[in-house]
Amino acid sequence: MKGKGYRKILSLVLVGIISSGFIACSKTEQASGKKDKVKITYPTYRVGAHASAAAEKEIIDEFNKKYGDEIEVVVEELPSDQAYVEKMKVLAASKQLPDIVEGKNGIIDLAIKNGQAVDLLSTVNGDEAYKAEIGEEAIKANMRDGKLYSIANARQLIGYFYNKEMFKKAGINPAKTWDEFMSNNQKLKDSGVAPLALMTGENAWTSNLILGSIIGTDGESGNKFMNTMKPADYSNPSVIKGLTMMQKMLKEYTTKDAIGAMYANAANNFSQEKAAIIANGPWMTPDFSDKDKSKEGLADRVGVALYPEDGIVSQYEIGYMVCTSDKAKSDAAMKFLKFKTGAYAQKVMLEKAGALPLTDKVEMSEDYKKKNPLIVDLIKLSSEAKHKYSNLDNTANPTVMDVFAKLYPDLALGNITPEKMAEKMTEAAAKSK
Known part of the structure; x- marks a missing residue:
């Protein structure tokens, strides 16, 4: 009995010592100010x-x-x-x-x-x-x-980049009007290069920058539309004008892989000099000096321009x-x-x-x-812009952005008209409510 009692007391003492150690350790951690991340x-x-x-x-x-x-x-x-x-x-x-x-x-x-x-x-x-x-x-x-x-x-300030040597070979300068832009596309095509690095996959980014710019420079009503958040109705003359031009561009003035292309495809087509123009922002400029992404010396061959009618995407x-x-x-x-x-x-x-x-x-x-003359040029051009507007990614309902990947190929193939595409965009906008 004495042995059992002794062992019991010893156990209690040891437990007390260990517990005291834990408490002391805990207090030390609290005192040091350490907290869990x-x-x-x-x-x-x-x-x-x-x-x-x-x-x-x-x-x-x-x-x-x-x-x-x-x-x-x-x-x-x-x-x-x-x-x-x-x-x-x-x-x-x-x-x-x-x-x-x-x-x-x-x-x-x-x-x-x-x-x-x-x-x-x-x-x-x-x-x-x-x-x-x-x-x-x-x-x-x-x-x-x-x-x-x-x-x-x-x-964001977004104009478009162009290959100066391709423009020189085609005998053109950055267009001042949309009619001239389309004429330039034909001259580039006749010179043996694809004019535009377009895409219909993902959010149709490079294509929609051009579409939004056609709309945003189409007078007061078009500019107001491209500065309106979440518009409900796309069946207006400015949008239909833009879609009509986009239909021709997708049919005749872009690369063979544009239908279904992702951003990476469009960017590569410009960087590898398979297309003369890409609508994109200044974040792309480092790529032009990157030998893993672009043809050597491309940076020296790239210029930046406002969209026709002195338009620029300007937003946060x-x-x-x-x-x-x-x-x-x-x-x-x-x-x-x-x-x-x-x-x-x-x-x-x-x-x-x-x-x-x-x-x-x-x-x-x-x-x-x-080291970054294109960005300096873009900022200077922005001060000369007469039309400033947001892009479709910022203004449109997500349900509208989701339908471009299907509608653009149908538009390019002639399965739908520009008017019908505008109707379907309006229907998609209604689904977000």
Whole structure:
């Protein structure tokens, strides 16, 4: 009995010592201020061969250096813009969007509709230094019913790039009117090259920039239409004019693979000098000097122009949203969003991805200007533009953007008329309600 009692007392003493150790250890951790890292999820398509991949990596790496002790950014890499959009739309349908989401291609509308998108206005207003870095214009551009659900990280000025040697061979200059643009296409074709790097897959990006520019430069009514968010009716003369011209371009003035082509196909056709013109933004300019993407010396052979009638796409990107109601995650996500859209990230995006900063607080160095004459030229041209407008990705309902991949091939093959395509776009707009 004595032995059993002794062992029982000894066990209790040992338990007490171990427990004291745990308590002391816990108190030490509390005293040191250590906390578990907050994990936030962030999907991105800016990877691999994407024009912004290097900038994206640098920004995330720098954030990890600064906040890595308290925040862990779980990055999911998706192979393309389209893969990103498709997955985010599926997740939005089940209210399972990641903590930080880019609102492009109608994703923001779905996030607002499902209640996941967080209003960021009070947070932005509470940080004057950060607010100055993104600027009032960028904030105003993304306001919806008095709320701010997303913050841009770049300003978009989009004209079109052209191959100067191909233009010289065809005996043409950048067109001042749309009739001249179509005439130039014919002259390029006659000289033995495909005039346009178009695409009908994904969001028909390069094709829709031209379509939107035809509409946006078609007088006051067309310009108003291309600056109207979520239009309900596409059956108007400006849209039908644009679709009529696009039908001819898809039939006669583009590459053989344009029907069904993705962005990568269109970009490659221009970079490998298989097409003379591509409608695209300044983020593409680093590709022209990249020997893995473009023919050697291409950068010296590329010029940039306004669209006919002195038109330019001028807008702010939809940008990034916070899509979590968890307080700790929301705070961490907001730190990441501020870093991703602030002055430092804007500078990285400018220098490594050709994305224009939101305000003049991020200045171009003389060395940068010397190395990036196309961007300098584009900014200068933008000051001369008479017509400024958004693109269809920004203005149209996501249900409209979804139908281009089917409607454009039908239009090119003559299975539908421009008028019928406009009707179907109107029907698609109604489905978003």
